[in-house]
Amino acid sequence: MSDYGRTRNHRALVCLLLFVLVRDLALSGEQLSAPVTILRAGASVTLQTSTFRVTSAEEVMATVDPFGAIKESDRSNNSLRALLSPGQPAVQSEGKSQP
Numbered sequence: 001m002s003d004y005g006r007t008r009n010h011r012a013l014v015c016l017l018l019f020v021l022v023r024d025l026a027l028s029g030e031q032l033s034a035p036v037t038i039l040r041a042g043a044s045v046t047l048q049t050s051t052f053r054v055t056s057a058e059e060v061m062a063t064v065d066p067f068g069a070i071k072e073s074d075r076s077n078n079s080l081r082a083l084l085s086p087g088q089p090a091v092q093s094e095g096k097s098q099p
Contacts (some may be wrong), residue, residue, distance in 0.1 A: 015099065025037060031066075032048075057084070060083075065078055066078075
């Protein structure tokens, strides 16, 4: 989801609280927010979830500005679907965790 939060607007977004809704297709999810001082066209924002977890391979949808608070003419790039899988657990070796 590296392009997630990337804007194709020609205007910069300035001084706002950016809301993002992340959910699986069963509607389990989390609403994230990040203060944005300035987000220029083509720039991206990285957000990290604190409670939403992927426990098996599943499709996830992320929607930027799900409530339509940002005035824009093209909302077609506000959602992204991606197939995600959980990472492999760390290997335990003599009581120590290794990445």
